[in-house]
Amino acid sequence: MNHTEEKPATEKSLNFIEHIVENDLKTEKNGTRVHTRFPPEPNGYLHIGHAKSICLNFGLAKSYGGQCNLRFDDTNPITEDTEYVEGIEADVRWLGFQWDNKFYASDYFEQIYGYAEILIKKGLAYICELTPEEISANRGTPTKAGVESPYRNRSVVENLDFFARMRAGEFADGEKVLRAKIDMTSPNMHLRDPILYRIRHAHHHRTGNAWCIYPTYDFAHGFCDSIEGITHSICTLEFEVHRPLYDWLIEQVEIHHPQQIEFARLNLTYTMMSKRKLMALVQNKQVNGWDDPRMPTIAGLRRRGYTPAAIQDFAERIGVARRDGIIDVALLEFSIREDLNKNANRAMAVLEPLKVVLTNFEENEVKEFDAVLNPEKENSGTRKVPMSRVIYIEREDFLENPDKNFFRLSPSQPVRLKHASTMIRLQRVILNSQGEIEELHCQAIPEPDYQADKTNPKIKATIHWVSEHNSVEAEVRVYDRLFTVADLSEVEDYTTALNPESLKVLKGCKLEPSLKNVKQGESFQFERKGYFCVDKDSTENDLVFNLTVTLKDSKGK
């Protein structure tokens, strides 16, 4: 049977944007072209919400044989920096996408300036000398019309002259702006003579000091789309009210008219998605940088052990629509578990060790077992696991006074040691001076011997373990959600919702010998615990692992 071909497109339901694209293709609105773009502002790092947009834009181009540009929306020199453009490029590539072209809004500053002159000549733009406060006051409110600027009806000649002198640097910041002349009574605030150009004597990360006036987002964005021949300009819902202005500007200048389409931004439970607030978390040291594994940034997710495949799968599953909502973070966790279950090799690691002496082992006796690397993957191979007189098991896997639902080791219940075909039966509990359990003495019984004696209790559980012999010590960072509240939009001050237990550093964890020579970024399933990856802080002698996500746990149900 041949499984090479994809499912026919008709079997897959389309999202509303795909419906639009297919219809445009059918009517040849843009010929056979589909051209999208991902337009980040280089003023911060990308997060999982951006990943949704990246998957959407690049994905659309891919599935319809089109192109997708990466375009940095760098119209505000005071917040932008090359550090961020580099980070963004790395993140997009890491996610698995390659842009057809890389552009910057600043590439078009000269052309955009020309469009401004066209508008002025058409009597559709003017130089306004009101202060920011006056402009704001004159704009009115959504329910109250604005009033026209006294500078609104200057002559074209005067406007052209002032505009040239603005560019020449004759005026200070804020002294003058270029405004569109549209309608101060429009119910859409964005049509009340929006600002097109402002004076900013600031160094731009790409154009240096060539300009001291910069176009606003509204003025630049549609023109950039148009110049690049974008067919579908996809953005989030908050730009919906900007669309009439987007359309108006392009119509006045009479150039290629891309279609702006808005979709609902991603919201995730227990996750904050505001770039500004994420920046604050970093600056206030509530996390350890943009790539802190608790951060929803691409860099954070990468360090946490998330894979591009899992993030793409997640983006696919959540779909695209226009209604606002909030996705359960459990869906993201499902995507990464599904990927890692299939692809991560298994290893045994005891995070909170309890020493167990196997009393029937000789002092230097070592047995060795073969353990499969990944039971979900054919021919994944095996690794050697040694067993010696002293082993460690997870503290939580032993209970002196268990209830009915406890399946693991207890005074009356032996357990199997995974991969070892060996049962251990408790002989003695050794307490320290505080009366706490210090170590266990157990008898090790090979499985055939154990099963041969029909009076032995039925084995109910198999636990992981690590022998002292050749074991590796490591630090393991166990993460929990950064916030305690599911819907952060309902919290006035997010700092009150921070989870004090979002990071637990476990030291002295015992790992099996196969984990001795791991590489940074490598992922493993620590059997029965979860998926962990090697952190960048890891060195040859001091291993550090991050919890990516725990295994699903139905204990106690």
Added chain:
RNA sequence: UGUCCUGUAGUGUAACUGGCAACACGUCUGUUUUUGGUACAGAAGACUCCUGGUUCGACCCCAGGCGGGACAACCA
């Protein structure tokens, strides 16, 4: 007391031109299992926001309500 957008199982997304409301996650059962994982089988869960209209037939079209969101940066 404006304009625009938006209401479908707990969550998210489908349902093409008006024709049995489907899929995924989550939840719950069971089977298998040397991971309380995975896999497999199954279940519960929706007056499709409400009221009326058009129609043989409405999640879909129309009217009116109600709920949620966006918009008043020289940010994007």
